[in-house]
Amino acid sequence: MNQKTFNTILALIGFGAFISGVLEVLFTLTGQTFQWGRIAFQGDFTFWRGIILLSSGILSLSAIYNPSLIEKRAQAILASFMIWIVGGLEVFSTILESITGGEDLWLNTVQGFLNNCVDSFTPAVILLPISVFLVLIVFREERKNER
Amino acid sequence: MTILLMGHPNVGKSAVFNRLTGANITESNYPGTTVDFTESYTFIGGKEAKIIDVPGTFSTEPKDEAEKVAMEILKEHEDAIVVAVLDATKVERGLYLALEIMEKNYPVVIALNMWDDAVKQNISIDVDRLEEILGVPVVPTVAISGEGISNLANKITEASRIDAEKLEKRIENLQNEI
Amino acid sequence: MKFDTERRWELIDKISRETVNYGADKTTLKTILAELTVKPLTGIPFAVAVLYGFWAFFNAFAGFFTDGFFVPFFDNLWLPWLQDIFPLEGSWLYYVLVGDPGATNSFEAFGILTSGMFVAIGIVLPAIVAFYLFITILEDSGYMPRLAVLVDTILHKIGLHGFAVVPMILSLGCNVPGVASTRTLETKKQRFMMMILLSIFIPCGAQLGVMLSLIPEYFGYIMLYLLVGFFLFGYLLDRIIPGKSPEIMTDVPPFRLPTAANVTRKLWVKVKGFFTNAIPFVLLGVGVVNLLYLGGVIDWLSSVLEPVFTGWFGIPKETVAPLIAGFLRKDLAVAQLSAIDMTGFQLITSVVIISIYFPCIATFSMIIKEGRRSGGILKVLGGSLLTLSTVVFLWGGLLHLIGMVLGVR
Numbered sequence: 001m002n003q004k005t006f007n008t009i010l011a012l013i014g015f016g017a018f019i020s021g022v023l024e025v026l027f028t029l030t031g032q033t034f035q036w037g038r039i040a041f042q043g044d045f046t047f048w049r050g051i052i053l054l055s056s057g058i059l060s061l062s063a064i065y066n067p068s069l070i071e072k073r074a075q076a077i078l079a080s081f082m083i084w085i086v087g088g089l090e091v092f093s094t095i096l097e098s099i100t101g102g103e104d105l106w107l108n109t110v111q112g113f114l115n116n117c118v119d120s121f122t123p124a125v126i127l128l129p130i131s132v133f134l135v136l137i138v139f140r141e142e143r144k145n146e147r
Numbered sequence: 148m149t150i151l152l153m154g155h156p157n158v159g160k161s162a163v164f165n166r167l168t169g170a171n172i173t174e175s176n177y178p179g180t181t182v183d184f185t186e187s188y189t190f191i192g193g194k195e196a197k198i199i200d201v202p203g204t205f206s207t208e209p210k211d212e213a214e215k216v217a218m219e220i221l222k223e224h225e226d227a228i229v230v231a232v233l234d235a236t237k238v239e240r241g242l243y244l245a246l247e248i249m250e251k252n253y254p255v256v257i258a259l260n261m262w263d264d265a266v267k268q269n270i271s272i273d274v275d276r277l278e279e280i281l282g283v284p285v286v287p288t289v290a291i292s293g294e295g296i297s298n299l300a301n302k303i304t305e306a307s308r309i310d311a312e313k314l315e316k317r318i319e320n321l322q323n324e325i
Numbered sequence: 326m327k328f329d330t331e332r333r334w335e336l337i338d339k340i341s342r343e344t345v346n347y348g349a350d351k352t353t354l355k356t357i358l359a360e361l362t363v364k365p366l367t368g369i370p371f372a373v374a375v376l377y378g379f380w381a382f383f384n385a386f387a388g389f390f391t392d393g394f395f396v397p398f399f400d401n402l403w404l405p406w407l408q409d410i411f412p413l414e415g416s417w418l419y420y421v422l423v424g425d426p427g428a429t430n431s432f433e434a435f436g437i438l439t440s441g442m443f444v445a446i447g448i449v450l451p452a453i454v455a456f457y458l459f460i461t462i463l464e465d466s467g468y469m470p471r472l473a474v475l476v477d478t479i480l481h482k483i484g485l486h487g488f489a490v491v492p493m494i495l496s497l498g499c500n501v502p503g504v505a506s507t508r509t510l511e512t513k514k515q516r517f518m519m520m521i522l523l524s525i526f527i528p529c530g531a532q533l534g535v536m537l538s539l540i541p542e543y544f545g546y547i548m549l550y551l552l553v554g555f556f557l558f559g560y561l562l563d564r565i566i567p568g569k570s571p572e573i574m575t576d577v578p579p580f581r582l583p584t585a586a587n588v589t590r591k592l593w594v595k596v597k598g599f600f601t602n603a604i605p606f607v608l609l610g611v612g613v614v615n616l617l618y619l620g621g622v623i624d625w626l627s628s629v630l631e632p633v634f635t636g637w638f639g640i641p642k643e644t645v646a647p648l649i650a651g652f653l654r655k656d657l658a659v660a661q662l663s664a665i666d667m668t669g670f671q672l673i674t675s676v677v678i679i680s681i682y683f684p685c686i687a688t689f690s691m692i693i694k695e696g697r698r699s700g701g702i703l704k705v706l707g708g709s710l711l712t713l714s715t716v717v718f719l720w721g722g723l724l725h726l727i728g729m730v731l732g733v734r
């Protein structure tokens with residue numbers, strides 16, 4: 001993969017993570033929630049989630065400087081792992097939450113499950129696929145170099 | 148027959164122990180997981196053998212309680228065979244302890260564990276040559292997958308005591324050959 | 326014949342030159358990644374992410390089982406069924422086994438078969454499975470010793486030396502292996518210090534789980550107060566106890582992908598241990614407390630201890646019963662505390678006191694066992710009891726004082 005594509009992806013996740021992190025922190029501090037389409041800036045522990053996204057964003061953005069250096073690529077991976085944790089666990093908990101049916105149902109209906117799953121999500125979930133993609137290509141490249 | 152599994156912390160002694168005996172003791176990726184000994188029985192060469200997983204130790208001069216336990220076990224079992232478990236990516240460190248034990252006149256077998264890691268890191272070890280120089284069996288193993296474990300079990304009966312003086316001579320002669 | 330150290334290294338050097346061939350030295354992505362996790366600038370944000378990950382995982386997992394299945398099961402099926410079929414209502418046996426006949430939820434019935442089972446299986450079991458799964462992954466991936474190095478670096482920056490971080494992290498799972506792991510410390514002083522600090526200030530996985538499930542809103546304050554106590558008393562003990570506390574070197578292993586086989590095996594061993602060792606103690610704890618209630622012992626103890634409890638610690642005298650249960654299981658004690666009617670600050674104080682007043686029986690017997698190996702049983706036992714009572718009165722009383730100064734209730 002050429003440097004330009006790599007840089008573009010990095011910039012995309014970097015800005016995405018940084019801005020959503022800042023917003024999440026700001027919204028928690030001012031005690032507001034905010035919804036933009038299906039993307040919701042809310043939930044438990046938003047403050048810490050914001051801090052993590054924000055620092056992940058900074059790590060990604062500062063890796064752009066020279067992504068051909070192995071140190072910078074490692075930094076980009078670390079930043080992506082942070083998004084994996086936040087986004088991945090949100091997907092995990094949304095799925096578990098949607099399985100239980102609330103007060104008088106043991107299990108949710110299939111329809112209820114699906115509705116609940118796609119109801120709303122935080123920015124980290126959107127960034128998740130991109131960061132998975134980034135990590136995959138970096139590791140693939142790495143394996144090529146090793147040969 | 149008593150067999151002691153000895154080696155540095157985190158080289159995979161407990162993993163080897165579990166594979167040899169089918170036991171279930173804790174394996175973790177940090178040094179100092181095992182601080183007490185565990186024993187279990189298995190058949191080696193058709194005979195029942197007691198195998199002891201000894202806490203990790205850097206040398207035979209104990210620095211802490213866990214290493215003291217290790218040395219007590221070694222002293223208590225004067226007629227034991229020692230399987231010296233080495234991390235194949237850090238052979239030198241492990242050989243130091245193995246040599247110390249051989250000098251104490253215990254019969255020794257060397258298990259070069261983490262062989263898979265060594266391969267990944269492009270480290271190649273001439274096992275036959277090592278066997279020849281040391282005069283004890285050397286077996287590459289991968290304890291997490293079980294590779295080499297049955298080979299190790301077979302070689303335990305071939306463990307031998309070495310004569311330190313002769314060993315020294317053999318090593319000194321190496322340079323002349325080159 | 327024996328060689329001396331230098332000669333041995335010389336010989337090994339020769340052997341390795343003959344037999345070992347190291348491939349071209351390469352810095353791989355993995356090694357750099359590993360370094361980034363221990364450098365404060367990159368390591369701290371990552372550690373925060375890992376802790377957040379734990380918290381999110383715990384909430385999702387324990388919430389799924391506890392709120393989704395066990396609460397409705399125990400409240401809507403188990404409790405009414407027991408109240409229905411159990412004979413001898415009004416007898417002492419009914420009181421001990423089923424508890425309050427008018428209870429509408431399993432939590433407040435206080436019988437062995439109702440509250441005892443619900444706390445053990447409905448709350449603690451999901452909590453410890455979530456907890457141990459996480460700890461196992463920390464252990465097997467190789468991140469745990471790295472986290473220890475990172476924490477140690479930070480401690481050094483604020484002037485705290487000689488704390489053994491690996492035993493601290495292990496103690497968060499269970500104090501017993503935490504205490505055992507102090508065997509890898511070099512001096513008796515260090516072993517004693519860490520053993521006593523761990524068993525006093527570090528709540529175990531089961532207790533942490535119950536706190537996260539039942540009183541999440543106070544969790545942060547309780548942990549903060551306990552950790553500050555840990556380091557403060559560590560600092561003091563380090564000055565008071567004679568002897569050396571050398572720096573602790575943590576050997577950092579390579580990162581490994583945890584294997585599913587090993588993770589499930591370890592988890593299984595722990596869950597089995599929970600069923601055989603922990604559940605009987607939880608049930609026993611409920612039984613003992615109920616019998617003591619019936620015998621009038623609790624009421625008597627409450628009135629005897631009331632001056633200390635309300636006067637010095639500022640907590641209601643009803644907390645005596647959980648305190649007794651706490652000798653057996655801290656998780657049960659916290660669950661019982663959360664059912665007592667008191668203010669938030671009193672709840673924080675009483676949970677702190679439950680944590681520090683005495684190690685649970687399992688930990689205590691481990692300390693006795695280890696004491697034999699490090700400096701004599703009497704010395705260790707005397708030292709720990711002395712430290713323990715000082716800590717309980719000072720640290721527990723101080724919290725009351727803080728509350729009064731801040732004016733919170």
Ligand SMILES: Nc1nc2c(ncn2[C@@H]2O[C@H](COP(=O)(O)OP(=O)(O)OP(=O)(O)O)[C@@H](O)[C@H]2O)c(=O)[nH]1
Nearest residue numbers: 157158159160161162175179180181203261289290
């Ligand atoms: N890749 C690889 N990993 C291994 C091998 N053997 C063990 N391991 C892993 O290495 C780590 C350490 O293994 P243990 O068996 O706990 O090591 P130990 O020597 O008993 O360590 P202490 O009890 O601390 O002295 C674990 O995470 C194992 O899964 C191996 O052959 N290859």
Ligand SMILES: [Mg+2]
Nearest residue numbers: 160161180181
């Ligand atoms: Mg071990």
